[in-house]
Amino acid sequence: MTAAIILCGGQSSRMGFPKANLPFGPESMLQRVVRQLESAVTTRIVVSAIGQPLPTLPADVQVVRDEQPERGPLEGLAAGMKAISNVDTICYATSCDVPFLKPTWVHRLLELMRDEDDIVVPVDGRHHHPLAALYRRRVLPLATSLLCQNRLRPFFLFEEASTRRIDVNDLRSVDPELDSLVNINNAEEYRQALERAEYPFPSQLHKQLRDPS
Secondary structure, eight states, X not given: OEEEEEEOOSOOTTTTSOGGGOEETTEEHHHHHHHHTTTTOSEEEEEEOTTOOOOOOOTTOEEEEOSSSSOHHHHHHHHHHHTXXXXXXXXXEEESOOTTOOHHHHHHXXXXXXXXXXXXXXXXXXXXXXXXXXXXXXXXXXXXXXXXTTOOOHHHHXXXXXXXXXXXXXXTTTOTTOGGGOOOOSHHHHHHHHHHHTXXXXXXXXXXXXXXX
């Protein structure tokens, strides 16, 4: 069993507009990421903040809420895992703002995961990419323990679980430009992503985004 856990409960404070609802052509950013993952996993789970409005999602997508707000990706990852009963499930964690995520990225990480690995995480030098990584559902008790200790950084999970670190350059065979690592953090990056996808910048957002072009 494989699952995608898509985190979208952040405040998007740098954007001034919820990333999950950002228009991206005929769909929202979250809808796009959910669609891109359809062929990569058997189950898709969206983790959002309590009371957060979401765009319409496919009927087979499960939505769960962060149990505690503003505690980062480890909290969201744990919330998503709690919705999975099978402890053998392998989960791909990502955010909702990676519009050029490639299913082949997920497939390759799955190929690289060994039976003894709890986590497979891409690294760029010393920088880890926790929201482009695989986690076995069996790490949930450890993640919960870390959260109870207010050790909120995913790096603590990497240190205590059986973690395989994959150099990002070893993934270029399936994602030459490493697009699966590129997320949207500001209006300029959003504009550039729309241009690349040949979509217009939504006129109604010019005054809403913090730094519209």
